[in-house]
Amino acid sequence: MIPVPRDVKVWLATGYTDMRKGFPGLALMVQETLKRDPHSGHLFCFRGRQGGLIKVIWHNGQGACPSAI
Numbered sequence: 001m002i003p004v005p006r007d008v009k010v011w012l013a014t015g016y017t018d019m020r021k022g023f024p025g026l027a028l029m030v031q032e033t034l035k036r037d038p039h040s041g042h043l044f045c046f047r048g049r050q051g052g053l054i055k056v057i058w059h060n061g062q063g064a065c066p067s068a069i
Contacts, residue, residue, distance in 0.1 A: 010043045017046040019053050026057055
């Protein structure tokens with residue numbers, strides 16, 4: 001489990017995302033689509049087409065902590 005600070009926002013991408021994209025590609029989507037900084041410390045969650053895979057990007061201040069669930 002990731003210990004997430006209280007002031008962190010969780011952003012959920014609506015619809016589905018092409019899970020062939022790597023985490024750098026998803027970070028680019030955060031910048032271009034959401035107009036947010038992927039290094040802001042917030043959680044950005046992306047769902048696969050069938051809902052069986054979720055990818056999460058979180059920058060903890062020392063580096064990115066990508067997760068695939």
